[in-house]
Amino acid sequence: MKKLMTMLLLFLTVGSAMGQDAKETYMKGVLALNAQNYELAAMYFESAANENVPDAQLKLGGLYMVGYGVEKSPQKAVEWYERAARLDYAPAQYALALSYINGVGVEKDDAKAIDLIFKAAQHDFPAAQWRLSTLYENGWGLPKDAEKAAYWKKKYEENKDKAQSPDYVNGMKKEMEAH
Numbered sequence: 001m002k003k004l005m006t007m008l009l010l011f012l013t014v015g016s017a018m019g020q021d022a023k024e025t026y027m028k029g030v031l032a033l034n035a036q037n038y039e040l041a042a043m044y045f046e047s048a049a050n051e052n053v054p055d056a057q058l059k060l061g062g063l064y065m066v067g068y069g070v071e072k073s074p075q076k077a078v079e080w081y082e083r084a085a086r087l088d089y090a091p092a093q094y095a096l097a098l099s100y101i102n103g104v105g106v107e108k109d110d111a112k113a114i115d116l117i118f119k120a121a122q123h124d125f126p127a128a129q130w131r132l133s134t135l136y137e138n139g140w141g142l143p144k145d146a147e148k149a150a151y152w153k154k155k156y157e158e159n160k161d162k163a164q165s166p167d168y169v170n171g172m173k174k175e176m177e178a179h
Contacts, residue, residue, distance in 0.1 A: 022051035029056060038069025049080060054089035057081070061095065065105070074105030085116065090125035093117075097128070110141045121152060129156035 029044030042063050048056035061080030064073045078099050084092030097116035100109045114135065120128035133152035136145045 022048045022053045022056075025051075026053045026056045029059065033059065038063060040069070042069035049083070052083075052087065054084040054087045054092060057084035057087075058089065058092045058095060061092070074099070076105075078105035085119075088119075088123065090120040090123035090128065093120040093123070094125055094128045094131075097131075114141050121155070124155070124159050124162070126156050126159040126162060129153075129159060 025044050026048035029041045029048060032038075032041035032044055042060060045056040045060040045063065049060045057080045060070075061077040061084070063070050063077075064080065065077035066072065070076075078096065081092050081096040081099065085096045093116045097113040097120065099105050100113035100116065102108070117128045117131050117135070121132045129152050133149045133156060134140070135142045136152060137149035138144070142148075
């Protein structure tokens with residue numbers, strides 16, 4: 001299987017990524033990432049990210065956060081998360097919120113984190129909905145409110161089976177465990 005993936009990557013990488021459709025370039029990055037060729041993935045993601053593909057911006061940020069295929073730089077990771085978050089991309093809003101919660105790549109700022117979690121939750125991002133429910137339930141950074149906690153928990157239950165599950169966001173669970 002690994003040999004097949006390597007051959008497929010070689011086939012796909014013939015020629016330059018320049019001038020190719022940004023989504024196609026992004027998909028090549030996904031294939032490279034799945035094959036654990038992080039340097040090649042970073043190259044493709046950066047090309048697509050510069051064309052405002054938010055998935056690529058998020059994934060490139062994730063590579064910078066953990067230092068796979070690029071020099072580790074939480075600050076650059078946050079820059080890419082911010083670019084994707086400005087495009088209203090919920091997974092990036094959530095990734096950026098985690099950076100603010102943990103003070104990784106940015107100064108710790110719970111108010112900004114909660115604002116970003118709320119935005120991502122409004123876009124039906126399950127991890128953000130779950131997090132928001134626990135914030136309301138426990139009164140962490142928000143007034144304790146059982147009704148709002150129940151509302152966001154219900155929204156999470158409605159959306160949890162989507163492809164963007166709580167530990168989606170480019171391996172955010174794995175990434176945050178590394179810090």
